[in-house]
Amino acid sequence: MKRIAVFGSTGSIGTQTVDIIKKYPELFSLTACFAYKNAQLVKAQADEHGAGYVGLFDADSHSDLKKSYCGKACVIDPTGDLSEVFAQSDIVVVSISGFAGIGVTLSALKCAKTVAIATKEVLVSAGEIVNDYVKKYNGKLIPIDSEHSAIWQCLQGINVGGDYRDHVHRLILTASGGPFRTFEKKDMENVTVEMALKHPNWSMGAKITIDSASMMNKGLEVIEAQRLYNVGVDKIDVLIHPQSIVHSMVECVDGNIIAQLGNADMRHPILYALTYPDRVDTRFGRLDLTKLSGLTFEKPDMEKFSCLALAYEALRMGGIAPCVLNAANERAVELFLAKQIKFTEISTFVHGRMIELCDNNIGDSAGCTLDDIMRADKLARRA
Structure with a gap:
């Protein structure tokens, strides 16, 4: 059983990843789901799959989530220390856009995690730094893009x-x-x-x-x-x-x-x-x-x-x-x-x-x- 943390769980790649986890319950479990600001969907995902962690990258939305969420998942700031989340995850899926994706990727690699990467900005803007982290911390990078998965x-x-x-x-x-x-x-x-x-x-x-x-x-x-x-x-x-x-x-x-x-x-x-x-x-x-x-x-x-x-x-x-x-x-x-x-x-x-x-x-x-x-x-x- 592989434990999956999804960053960007409410976007196109994220929702399809969650769908795969749902269709292969004998292989995967959803450990954590984080999104930019779609509180309604991220809460539903966490509750349906029994995720241990949930959070939003948008500060105001995350603050509202922290006040209103009544589910079992721990509400955690995805822009902060994620070592607890990574300790409970085998694969980190990064499909959140912008520099948030870079930060999550580097943090996960620093914890020697396998990162399934879908966010283009991560490799386009900070590819050399990401590769340095892969080597330095013995992390692993696996592409999700259809073209790069093909190669x-x-x-x-x-x-x-x-x-x-x-x-x-x-x-x-x-x-x-x-x-x-x-x-x-x-x-x-x-x-x-x-x-x-x-x-x-x-x-x-x-x-x-x-x-x-x-x-x-x-x-x-x-x-x-x-x-x-x-x-x-x-x-x-x-x-x-x-x-x-x-x-x-x-x-x-x-x-x-x-x-x-x-x-x-x-x-x-x-x-x-x-x-x-x-x-x-x-x-x-x-x-x-x-x-x-x-x-x-x-x-x-x-x-x-x-x-x-x-x-x-x-x-x-x-x-x-x-x-x-x-x-x-x-x-x-x-x-x-x-x-x-x-x-x-x-x-x-x-x-x-x-x-x-x-x-x-x-x-x-x-x-x-x-x-x-x-x-x-x-x-x-x-x-």
Whole structure:
């Protein structure tokens, strides 16, 4: 029986994780559930599953929860000391957004815990620091993102006991291409919020759906891949795969390509992260290969999807550049959703912040600290 603590339990990944725990009661128990401010749902989750700990990251909401909660779980501040929670947990699922996710991840790794990571900001903004904690405290990091779970699975068994990087020619991340895959570059000027929110394959929140439409989401995953697998940026490629069946691939030096296929259902990579290194029978349906009409791949247009190009640029720059990219993009997406800027101005906004902050040498060394990252994040998000 694995004890699971979920940070971000009321979001998309969090609710699906709790659903998996419910469907596999013989394998998992919910030890703790924390959310940003959805008190009603987090209380219901804790009570239904008998969680020992519950809390909210928003200070006012947490204060109200502490006064009103009458359940059996201990109300604990998730921004404070979590050592008690980690002592009662085998796996820590991090799907809370922002710097809260970074703090939880570092605290869990410091306690030598296995962290199942779904929050992009953690690896994009603080990947080098996270990797240092993994090594220093003997923690473990397992990806939940479907693309990174796919690569993780493809790498299993490659040069067991040695360095898999000696056998890897390149990592190939697949992308659906979003709703604008067939658009001409000139047509991107007329993209509306409503158009950008219509993803062809996945059901996601507004922010990540916009990121998918701009392909910034894939750019962030390129940075994540470098952090997770410690390969050079030139060994990470992106291919557009409209069917979203092949989630990622690994091309070996001998020319063989290993691919991971599956339905577009996040519960599969979540389940794999929770059961790793074992596998269990799925209770969420299987991919029927006979119903596939074809699998196609194409190179992304880096001019049309300039956000993807910016992500590669930020990764090559290093230091705070990936953090600035991520934070500036979040601010730009907010402005786009509020209809204050055009879709094509998202990349313009991000590029401008990268030039302004990274060229001014604000902690842009290879060994930047968490304070450097926090400062860069704040400056990149400003109005």
